Amino acid sequence: MKNDKLIHDWMVYYLKNKLSRNYDEVKANIEGEETVEYKGSHPDLILSNHGLVMAVMRVETEGSISPERAEEWKELSSLGAKLILMVPRTSKAKVVDLLWKNNIVDKAAVGSYDINVSMP
Secondary structure, three states, rough: OHHHHHHHHHHHHHHHHHHHHOEEEEEEEEOOEEOEOOOOOOEEEEEEOOOEEEEEEHHHHHOOOHHHHHHHHHHHOOOOOOEEEEEEEEHHHHHHHHHHOOOHHHHHEEEEEEOOOOOO
C-alpha cells in the first residue's frame, strides 16, 4: 500500500507520545532510520522503566503483515522483554493466526488501531 510508511510512522509517533505517560523512557525507530536497538534488534518502540526494558513494540500495516515478518516477531519475542504488536483492526485475526503458526502466541500481546475519516 502506498501510504503504509506514512501510517506506520504516524502510529509510532502517536504511540511514543501516548506511552510516555506510562513509561520513564520511550525510544522510537522510524522506518528506515533505525537509531536505537535492543539486544541487536531494532523494534519500532522500546519501553523502559527505571532503566529496565519492559516491552518492545512493532507497528504493522496491512502491507507489512506476512510470514516473513512473523519470523521477526519470533526473534523479538525471544529477547526477554514483552512483545507488543500494534496492527490494523481488520488484520488482527491474521496476525493471531501467524503467532499460532510460529508458536509465539503466548509471548506476544496484540493491540489494534483503526483510522477513520468522517466527511460532512
